[in-house]
Amino acid sequence: MEKELSLYLKEITKSFNKENLKIFSANDIANKINLSRSTVSSYLNKEVKEGNIIKVKEYPVIFLDKEVFINNYFKIKLNEYESLEDLFRENNGLSSKDSLSGVIGAKGSLKEQIEQVKTAVLYPKNGLPIMLLGPSGSGKTFLAKCIYDYCIQEKLLTNKSPFISLNCAQYYNNPELLSSELFGYVKGAFTGADKDKKGLLESADGGVLFLDEVHRLTDEGQEKLFTFMDSGEFSPVGDNSVKKSSKVRLIFATTESIQSTFLPTFIRRLPVVVSIPSFSERPNQEKLSLIDSFFLKESEILDKSIKVSSQVISFLLSSNFEGNVGKIKNIIKYSCGSGYTRSKKNDYINVKITDLPIECESRIKDVLGYQFSSRYQDRTYDYKYPELLDISRSEDKNIANTYFQFIEEYKELEKGSISSEQYINKMKNNVNMLLDNLVFNSNSSKNQSLFSIISFTIRHAFKYMEENYGIKQDGNKILSIASLLYYKEEHEILINHPDWNSLRPKLLAFINMHMENSVWLSKMMLKNLGEQLDYDFLDEDLIFISFYLNSTNMQKIRSGINSIILAHGYSTASSMANVANRLLKRNLFQAIDMPIDTKIEDIENKVIDFIENNSIENGLILLVDMGSLSDLCNKLKDKIRGPLLLIDYVSTPIVLEVGSLLLQAKNIDEIYEEVLNGVNIERKIVYPTIRKKKAILTCCYTGMGSAVQIHDILEKSLNREREEITIIPYDYNKLMKNKKRELPFQIYDVISIIGTENPQIDGVNYIGLEHLIGGEEIDGFISILKENFDVDSDKLKKDLVFNFSTKKIIENLTILDANKILSSIEQAVDRLEKLLDMKLSNNRRFLLYLHTSCMVERILRKEDVDPQEDIEDFMEKEKRKVDIVKYSLSDIEKEYTIEISDLEIRLICDIIFN
Template sequence: MEKYLSNYLKKITENFDKDNIKLHSTNSIANNINLSRSTVSSYLNKEVKRGNVIKVKEYPVIFLDKDVFSKFYFKVELSEYESLEELFNENKSNSSKASLNNVIGAKGSLKEQIDQIKTAILYPQNGLPIMLLGPSGSGKTYLAKSIYDYSIQENLISKKAPFISLNCAQYYHNPELLSSILFGHAKGSFTGADKDKKGLLENADGGILFLDEVHRLTDEGQEKLFTFMDSGEFSPFGDNSIKKKAKVRLIFATTESIQSTFLPTFIRRLPVIVNIPSFSERPQHEKLNLIDSFFLKESEILNKSIKVSGQVISFLLSSNYEGNVGKIKNIVKYSCGSSYTRGENTDLIKVKITDLPADCEEYIKETFNYQFTNRYQCRSYDYRCPELLNISSREEKNIATTYFQFIEEFKSAESGNITYEYYIKKMMSNVNILLDDLVFNTEYAKNQSLFSILSFNIRHTFKFMEENYGTKQDGNKIISIASLLYFKEEHEILINHPDWNSIRPKLITFINNHMANSVWLAKLMLRNLSEQLDYEFLEEDLIVISFYLNSTSMQKFKSGINAIILAHGYSTASSMANVANRLLKKNFFQAIDMPIDITIDDIENKIIEFIDNNNIENGLILLVDMGSLSDLGNRLKEKIKGPLLLIDYVSTPLVLEVGSLLIKEKNINEINNEVLNNVNINRKLIYPTEKKKKAILTCCYTGMGSAIQIQEILENSLKQYQKSLTIIPYDYKKLKQNKLKELPFQVYKVIAIIGTNNPKIEGVNYIGLDQLIVGDEIDEFISLLKCNFEIDEEQLKKDLVFNFSIKKIIENLTILDVGKILKSIEKAVDKMEEKFDINLSNNRRFLLYLHTCCMVERILRKESVDEQLDIDEFLKKQKRKIEVIKYSFAEIEKEYTIEISDLEIRLISDILFTE
């Protein structure tokens, strides 16, 4: 019975009609479902108390399902109302609630302006005067009304407080009349003034007075106004002996320059000047939101649904009628009216490009870029269902659903319902399903040109990555990302999710910690699109694209030293960087061209922006043409995340020399010591002052290749600690020779070195890789980590035992058949022991296994080893060693059809005989 009654109430609420409210009375409901009145009344009143049903207590008393009413009409808070008027007044109250926060652009291009306004409104003792500065039609009047609504919402003025608006331009040629209207006038003050009359200041007492085009006030009018701003007193026009008081909040608006239009004494009394951007200055998604709001309003006025062609939407978005939002609004109104008159008796108004006003035709011919006429799909508007506005196609629905899942699933991970590892896997799967659908189940025929432009710019980013980091271009990645951005059309989806603002910073931090390479490439791509296509860089796109790139198993980029040229002049730095990068065939140098009058603050901000968007753990070199090194260095040392080398000199030879040292992979210490030693230039090497991140170094006697492989194995075991721990492969010979002088000890807190040979650095723990493999040092390693991190001991031990078996290590290092290559190498090592009459330690034997497995694959791949300057001397003096090693590895050469070079033999000899 209760379910049947509930379903009936939902049904009639869905079709609620103010003109037929009796349908919702207890008697009517009881009669229509054949139940007694007392049963229905008892149920309904019980549900009112539970908060599930709305009761309106006027005659006749009516009942509405609360959830259905909130969904189809407006959200309600209470369950009981005295009258329908009170119920529907709540909608008006809700519409003004958070009025400033709901202004289009409040979280975007108007964010700073809204913050300024709130500061002025909430200032004690009647707030501060506000000046709105912006082009005609930019929305200043609308913003002033929103300020009024917000003031009521914050209980700063009463709900009945007046909002009075005056356009001063209407009385520009009659300043006496303007002054009279504003301040009132005394009887006899001018011809026809036959009695005293109140002015707008007095009428606005307790509320807000908005003066538009206030620059039309005469000097005298400005003086009278700032006297009132100072004292709260004013005199009516024609009698300065009368003093009146009023408590009025003032909002001014002007399209003119403040400094050249107003008296200095007036300007000094304007603590809050708010610059309102023109329509053309707004981001694309805000323009679209404004256009949407205009069409929704027309839908409400005409009481019809409206369908607008993509051409019309594209035209309105690309229009620039001197930044006039009002003009765009009028075009929308006219075009809807034009279509309405054609199809007055139809339920749907269809607005096409031919419905635009006649004066748009010339603009279309001269300035409209037809390349983008089909960039936007048609949009549907119905004031009864505004929430359906941005979901006009299957593709958009799928995109919105997937984007929302990123938030909902992250909340599940935070609450412990799923693991973060599962979250990553699930989101990577979701985004791949979405992109596959967009690529394979959709046609691009409508606007191939835009898709091509997106693809071109994304391909450009991948080309940059290939040239500088060895990341191969992938056509599938390019098409997938282009498809997503094409269908998404710069819409900001997650702004509609109630938890987006609170989840966003945590989710951004999460992806930075768990997929840093993917995030960096996604940032690079979106920033490039932003610059080339006037395309807005949205953090929600950064998150989704980062997960997609992470799912493609991107290789880890080698993080090198960054270098920036800062030079004064229009293109001095850019030209120098371009020349150097072309000659060096590597994009080592970024450029910042600086105007002559640039401040140290501006330079600092540009550098910090670069630091925030790039990995500079290995160092940043700044080549500056003039300026105070000490000042800039002192400013940056608290903010850098790695060593900073400042050089107070710029020239093409210097840039090329720095580039040549970067090609040789010199670290920042070595560059500082070696660059232009014969020239007296100012330089300063600064290390970060913030708390050092902890690090483990990996090294191998035979070179960096094996050190990198050890790093990757360690990262697999310790990936849950990567937020606070970094693992760095480093040159063994440099560590052994220079000890604590090497760069990692300046930048990080090194807690251990893991390798195949001990570089013997005082105060730093060394753990041999062979000891991890046999298990002797696993407990010691875990104890070391326990001193620095909270760890799951049992799980970590399992991971280490698994990852540090000899078979597992060689599986990670090569693509060869592990069992087969190990048997062959074991035979070769046994032969060398017998022929040289030596007993190899477990560490030495392991090192030979490790090195020679990698050697075989390296030769198969035709990769070279580092040059050895004394190889000729070795070949002359060590002929027997060479013969024995060649004999021992002859079967391997035959099995794998390779030839082991003299350089490789020298490395094997070093492992066998070097202490």
């Protein structure tokens, strides 16, 4: 058996490449040579420990014959690697392990934080000071140690460089002692100081000093510390005439608010503030990875495999403890100890819900009462074979395979092996095959209570889509998406694919180009779902749902106008509807056939029945072959919920003309004016008599993108009023062209339009986005709302100011502190206005804030801007303006130790003067 396995692994290792990783997994190898997975895994891991096999631990975990690999590819030193990237880094003479990239969450919830840290560490001249901000037990001390290890790996420090850690909280009642610990003291500085003593700053020279709970520093201590940060010099306690120097990388940590705890002068010296999420804020997959790592460590300490019940896993994943990750770790340690005590003579340890500490009792009842346990399976931990924790449930494997195909097939598309159309069709087919499998062929039993909650939430989301965008509910779609979310849970799958990060922007751009409406609909639906489920959906979910909705023909955002043909005769109406639908290649018309002696009351009842069972908010067209049109209008106006167009004439030509106008996305008013223009037929529009719901429209002259963003910010700010008001992103060009004839004005009482350009609609308040950002129109907007319903003015104003603030809009900066950079830019722009003797509009000032902050971060990252062929001519022609701009930005250059290039100056000039 071992010989057969060894020979097979040697053979496949000869053909190793990044395109066929799956064949190197324990599961695939076991299938190929007809052995059990556990047997193959046991042998492979034994050979890894003996140095004969290479193990790469990212998903899927793969194994390679070491001798064959070295002979065919390149020399390596280790037997185990965290990722393929680490393996190939060694070929380039780089450190094979990156301590920061190996942190759980480095590719997920901590991705931006790790990027911030790496930028700070690699910054020239001893790096930048780092402040770690997060609740107690979230892993700040662990991350500080990883930063130190990373400095060594990048050859910024040596193995002999010191790492000194101090918890300032232990000196809370004795700030003088804390100061002497940091800066040292001279003999006679205070009672008991009988000799000179080095401080930690001096002891940490050439290394890292980590100050935990640094908010315990007094104002005086903060001042002395930031003086050292500026000059690199400090004085020991007791003799300010002595000046000592030290080259130390500083890492701080606090659990408190930075703005309210530290001196502004100290905060200004903190260019990098890294927020660490609590355990409860981490995605479930990261929580599970942390739990796995703790149980594996206990397995190694106790030298036994550990079997953990699904109830324990559910409890740990669903708990929210003070102490966070540290508390979870201690609970696991206690539980394993309890299980070990009960089963000393067994080969393995059983950990059950009864092994949890007694302090968890009340929380256990809450979690188990929620019936989440069946979402997770029992798990077995063995430090000798950690890959046994890999995906085991068939549903999980199928989901992972389908998501991976998005990447693998896109690589084929990039190589030219398949066309865009072939790629789209193949992915739609894969998506539907997976959903069919989850719905009809799943062998796993569902937690029906949980599945019902998810299904109900999705139904609610579809109802929202129906009410706002005319997308009808569909039981099959609801069941399919519910099954996907149930089995996928909150796992991030593509983060494990080696090409995901590089291909993600390309793939998102591709689906936006080829399935724009599907993507837009998916975003709207997932946003609504995310609010209901309290979950942030991932880009990979957006891609999946977009392909699915595209495959169900929901990709077209239809006008949503229903059309009915009513005609006397056995099949007169049906025949005309059938002919028109086939010729127009769209199912636009429905038919109601009526006996010759049908009364108007019968027609009224049939139409009312249709109205009650269909969404007609976007409009209803009735083509009838009888008189008494006025009577029918009067009887229906109290029943309808949207505009009703009645045409007292039916023939195949007029049906085709109405259908053609519907295909052109004409609204009810346009169809009323254009249908059989010049022909003497009776037609009439009736609007609902019921009180219209209030609405705000958002628009942007460049397209729907900004309109949707404005919509999202307003939704967030007006959350408490959402039942009373509807916010609708709408096409600016349609508003500009058709004014109040557009559909929202027929269905809603539009009280305001907010956008980037005024569509000039009489009687409707318009507020420009730049005025909301600048704050000038916030009071006016609140006044409009107060005219229509009761609002908490102070709270709403606060929410609007915050959500529309420049700081909020640029808060995605990863290196810079938003408050600090905005303050610097504000001073620069003020100086600019004074020197140029001009007053910038709020809109232009906003653009300068946004562009300049991103520019500084771009320069710090050493990223280039596109070249400009006429740059020399411009700099010479506009020399005076250029000099003023350069001088105005000079303080920013000094503050961040950067040099702003002529290309960057040109871009800023374009914003100011164009």
